Amino acid sequence: MGTPRLFKLPFLLELIFLPLFVSSHPKALKDSLDPSSLPPNFLFGTASSSYQFEGAYLSDGKGLSNWDIFTHTSGKIIDGSNGDIAVDQYHRFLEDIDLMETLGVNSYRFSISWARILPKGRFGDINRAGISYYNKLINALLLKGIQPFVTLSHYDMPQELEERYGGWLSPKC
Numbered sequence: 001m002g003t004p005r006l007f008k009l010p011f012l013l014e015l016i017f018l019p020l021f022v023s024s025h026p027k028a029l030k031d032s033l034d035p036s037s038l039p040p041n042f043l044f045g046t047a048s049s050s051y052q053f054e055g056a057y058l059s060d061g062k063g064l065s066n067w068d069i070f071t072h073t074s075g076k077i078i079d080g081s082n083g084d085i086a087v088d089q090y091h092r093f094l095e096d097i098d099l100m101e102t103l104g105v106n107s108y109r110f111s112i113s114w115a116r117i118l119p120k121g122r123f124g125d126i127n128r129a130g131i132s133y134y135n136k137l138i139n140a141l142l143l144k145g146i147q148p149f150v151t152l153s154h155y156d157m158p159q160e161l162e163e164r165y166g167g168w169l170s171p172k173c
């Protein structure tokens with residue numbers, strides 16, 4: 001009477017998803033990119049947002065950002081998650097850059113956390129540890145031949161600026 005439907009489903013799922021698992025392996029991805037088919041100045045890269053990637057909540061002098069306050073406010077995020085650790089790029093950026101190199105990436109767009117550089121917003125000192133982190137990140141990218149692209153604002157700012165001016169709603173900001 002033919003193959004029962006129960007046995008067809010796993011076969012169909014394997015047929016659909018197996019190529020995705022194989023093709024997402026870093027070596028397979030790098031090998032599948034034929035650079036000769038792209039213009040010589042083509043940038044093949046990745047991107048991130050400081051709040052979603054860095055983690056290191058209040059580490060090394062980082063101040064509070066508007067996203068820190070928002071995600072720590074009860075009821076704002078359904079599952080209560082926040083960016084306190086995120087993917088921990090602050091501590092693992094060298095591993096991340098090695099992965100980028102393995103994939104054949106030649107550019108990386110990232111944003112700077114203002115609260116990591118200006119913990120008190122407009123009225124405090126510059127956080128030298130924050131400057132050092134971004135210098136190390138940029139230097140490590142350049143050593144691997146990966147062009148850094150810096151986004152100065154990706155919707156996070158020191159909480160002081162949010163409270164004082166209402167964030168980007170004010171032209172003073």
